[in-house]
Amino acid sequence: MKINDLLAENHRSMQRSEIRELLKLTAVPGMISLGGGLPDPQYFPVERIRVAFEEIMETDAVAALQYGTTEGDNVLREELVRRYQALGFRIKLENLVIVSGSQQALDLLGKVFINKCDTILCESPSYLGAIGAFLSYGGELIDIPMDSDGISLEELTSSYEALKQSGRIPKFLYLIPDYQNPSGIHMSLSRRQQILAYAYENDILVVEDSPYREFNFEGERLPSLYEMRGGKDIIHLGTFSKTFMPGLRIGWIIASEEIIDRFVIAKQNTDLCTSPLTQKIAALFLQKGWFDDYLEIVKREYKVKRDEMIKALHEFMPEEVTWFEPNGGLFFFINFPERMNATELLKKAIEKKVAFVPGSAFFPFGKGYNHARINFSYSSIENNRIAVQRLASLIREEMASI
């Protein structure tokens, strides 16, 4: 039997990514990988996790180990709703559904909205997991250039108008306004206003993916797109994978009741429910204020790591290499000289025991070959410094040879 002949069209083009295969090679002793977007596990509140687990086993073991509802654990939903209400979101329980990590939210967006050949607007670059999820439903990504204030209104306008003229109205506009992955760019207030006004005028559904919002190291807190529009025609995605622990596999979607209802129907066919056990751990952390305690610690520590990485970049990188210095989030986006190819560089970097994600992973059409995303949250300050040093020395070698 030729399995290849049986594959769904949308799936056939999906390949094991070359970059992912390269990053698999990083599981060797001495390697310092700046490739992932992982939290630093040294701060995981293991003792409190133990206490929370014991409390759940004492009071609620059966519900934790049995099937749960598709919508999610009600205590967790209530805690999240309360938290968002305090931030200015006008939402109630029916506006929030729990998902199995925010990657599932991206998959469900595809399931609910994307027909084969539908167009989706996104930032250029954008999150590789979103690109993968939308492509898996046959969506076509139209990536819109950004400047230091965020996605460009002019570029958005011209892309949207061109699509409209060819009769291809995009399904939605996918944005990561806060400390964008991978660019690190924080969308300015005036840009938020402009983009929302344009979306409103043109009846464009906006998806606001916001994993890094809580990691604002400095500058005033800008309102989320969801708050600014009072939730109208906005889908907001949140997750505990960066601010808490990815092993729990918990994210959530906030939207109108009508849209949440569609996500619940889609999730029912996808995985029935998210683990009630991990949801109850998260709920208890919110109830006890332990999540905020933890967040305060990691936010402070990640800020120090970012500052130290800026120092290392200045100290070691050749002049021709530049980068964006983010006010929050988990990443630096590095620009190599145009003659360099970051995927080729990664192969050599792995030999030198340092890894990163080449920029092309973040563009739907393989642009960005001379960029790299490096993460500063996962490794220690010392290892981040060594990694930057190794990378800089490799870049100097490369620059000398090409």
Place this chain on the structure above:
Amino acid sequence: MKINDLLAENHRSMQRSEIRELLKLTAVPGMISLGGGLPDPQYFPVERIRVAFEEIMETDAVAALQYGTTEGDNVLREELVRRYQALGFRIKLENLVIVSGSQQALDLLGKVFINKCDTILCESPSYLGAIGAFLSYGGELIDIPMDSDGISLEELTSSYEALKQSGRIPKFLYLIPDYQNPSGIHMSLSRRQQILAYAYENDILVVEDSPYREFNFEGERLPSLYEMRGGKDIIHLGTFSKTFMPGLRIGWIIASEEIIDRFVIAKQNTDLCTSPLTQKIAALFLQKGWFDDYLEIVKREYKVKRDEMIKALHEFMPEEVTWFEPNGGLFFFINFPERMNATELLKKAIEKKVAFVPGSAFFPFGKGYNHARINFSYSSIENNRIAVQRLASLIREEMASI
């Protein structure tokens, strides 16, 4: 904005199921629901779960709370592979991927194989979660009648030939050979041989969904389709949701490396990974032999529950009501007189504080209106008996009035 206009075609037709909405009404005091397919939580090994959790926090906390690989926790995979090898499966690590409950396996089947309007062959009736998952990718289900030996070879042959003549080669044949949900039918050895021979001759990919296999209360253990074909062109699905605890959200797929590779790529875009925490709990239970201890207990208890429900059915049901008495699994499939409609009956049953799943939920085209699936694993023996009594008395009332 009209959200309805934005929906994907495959998703637009998905509605909140009437039956699911009715079953939501069963969360009231005094209700006895035979509707779900839930394990009895009184046997959940909570003390050992606590011990396992403590051990994980002591020795492996960081890996349990961090991102895991898409393929799944290697200890859990190794334990499962060893278990299947002992049963006669010729597999290695690369033949098994962990999924977030076997509903995710059904969703991934859709993602990997189903184009809009592809045909899928299944038993009639079949598992409602599989029907929902395949429909959500635009698949068209062709349900093949069963007899007491399983899916009918004659009916399969005539359906397949008819499809082939119209140029619509089915993507796969979806079967639940062991104590089928909802019918309870256990496919006989000779039928297994016949169906596999037919599938082999015609190059038909077979999906063997096997959640109830371990619940064989009597009779000899029949080989699985996967064993019988040495794994060739068979996809085998397993889960801990029935034999262990659904709250862990753990299932798995066994297939050729080539097929597993496709599932891994698809899962990557779907939820990145299944919770390492819940996987490590399950792995430890397998390693320590605690899973087998637990399985022995529930298998014994569920057999008693089945026996007691047979008694109650004989004692209370009117003569015109018949049922299949299964040798394993978790369900009875009840046949009402043809003039009765089980969905209508459910509305009245809920008032009488008893619930079940109407048969039409298990047929892709709303057949089976005069059937009901009742579960015997979840409620206590006493409550099962009361539920059957309530249901029988309602049926007598209905039969007298129509």
